[in-house]
Amino acid sequence: MNEVRPQLDELLFSSVEGVSVESVKVTGTIVRVEARTTAMRAACPGCGCWSGRIHGSYLRIPRDLPAAGKFVVVSLRVRRFVCAEDSCPRKTFAEQVAGLTRRFGRRTERLRSALVSVGLALAGRAGARMTDVFGSPVSRNTLLRLITSLPDPPIATPRVVGVDEYAQRKGRIYGTVLVDVETRRPIDLLPDREADTLAAWLAERPGIEIVCRDRAPFYAEGATRGAPQALQVADRWHLWHNLGEAAEKCVYRHRGCLRPVPAPPDEPQEQEEAEPTASSPWPTGHRFAERTRAKHATIHALLTAGHSKRSAARQLGMTLNTILRFSRATTPEELFTGQWQSRATKLDAYKPYLDQRWQEGCTNAWKLWEEIKEQGYPDGYGNVRNYVSRSLRGKPQPVGPRPPSARAVTRW
Ligand SMILES: [Zn+2]
Incomplete structure (x- = not known):
């Protein structure tokens, strides 16, 4: 022994x-x-x-x-x-x-550090399951407690610090997040977005050379007071964002100047979609209408090929009544029973304008609604959206290529 x-x-x-x-x-x-x-x-x-x-x-x-x-x-x-x-x-x-x-520890240090490693890698729930697997089961709360009791890693004062806001509780509470821009790691969270709080935080770290921030006045003031030695720059995301917004506004104001790109002369001009008979009350492009047209064509093709109506019904998985109804109609338009005839609405007076704007390339229903609202259209956005999605989207494209949209130009 x-x-x-x-x-x-x-x-x-x-x-x-x-x-x-x-x-x-x-x-x-x-x-x-x-x-x-x-x-x-x-x-x-x-x-x-x-x-x-x-x-x-x-x-x-x-x-x-x-x-x-x-x-x-x-x-x-x-x-x-x-x-x-x-x-x-x-x-x-x-x-x-x-x-x-x-002191007061109920585990050996090596068990503790193993559990801490599991907790850091997998956090509470998954970590607890893993500790079960290797024979030292602990609850997820224990894992989380072990992690929160770890000392914070030491943080060197960053040279370039990024300041931005973060939201808590679905945007009802805002705080400030501070990021070391060079290592791209968050360093600290401040409970609010007040100039004083930021200034105090910066003042404790005199080594900061550059403060990268958005253009919110509280951050500007906080950075100026807390780190007067530092250069303040606008961060890249906000620069891009603001540039994008300004460009779109400008392009939109000049949208009248946008001309359609002429098609190359040797290429035959794309013909419009086959226009249904001029008298047709059916909108083109409407999904239900297109489906009915297709169904009508299929049924008539089968019947012309000599299949019985009963057989056509079986093959197409339709009721005999449907086949009879379709077979009686020589054109799909005859199946039209009035549900497409639009009732007179307050929107009617604005439809020519909407059509024209659509041709000009404005396909944003919200924008269109805002435009006619200014002209006195009294109703909500819903009817405009429906008109755009049901009628305008289905409309054959304007003859020739459309001018590029303001958004597309902005993206260029
Ligand atoms: Zn003592």
Whole structure:
């Protein structure tokens, strides 16, 4: 036994000094390790003085990492020392084994760091499932607690700091996020977007050379006061965004100047979609209308080819009544029973204008609605949207190519 013990110390607590393994018992799924501390002295956590006066001893049973698929239960006898310093408020203190225990810790340090790694990689729910797999089950809340108790990683003062807002609670609360632009990592969150808060944060970090921000006045003021030494620049996203908006406004104002691109002369001009009979009340391009046309053509083709109406019904998966109704109509337009005839609406007076704007290339229903609203159209957006999607979208394209839309020009 005596020859085995040093090897067990080495095996079980190789990275830990001052622990001696007394016995190891394996029963079923449990490895029971009895160990004790061996250091002669310990440092008081209150005053730092070393003491060798033992007050008493007690057992600690920290959970450990499993070994060879078995739970490991460590019974560690630790001692309580009497502090040698009279003025120290702690009269006694318990010893801790560096790398094995910590104050109030219920796990060995190696189990703790394994759980922390799992928590950092997988967070609560998935992490908890994973700890089940490797035999040290803990709840997701425990994992999250372990992570939140980690000390924050030290952050060097950034040279270039990005300032932007972030939203909480679906945009009801705004805070400020600070990003190290060079490492692209967020550094800090401020609870609001006040100039004072930002100024205070910047003032604590005099090494900042560039503040990258949007054009909100509170950030401008905060940066000027908090980091007067720093150069302030507008961040790229906002520059692009503002440029885009300004360009679109400008292009839109001059949309009348946009001319359609003439088609190359050798290419035959794209003919309009086959226009239905001029008298047709059916809108082209309407999905239902197109479907009915197709159905009509299919049914008549089958009947002309000599199939019976019953057989056509079976083949097409339609009722006999449908086949009869379609077969009676020599043209699909005859099936039209009035549902396409639009009732007179307040929109009618504006339809010529809408058609004209559509031809000019304005395909944005909202914009169209806003335009006719200015002209006195009293109703809501819905009717305009329906008209655009039902009638205008179905309309054959304007003869010849359309002028490019304001949005397309802006994108160029
Ligand atoms: Zn002390």
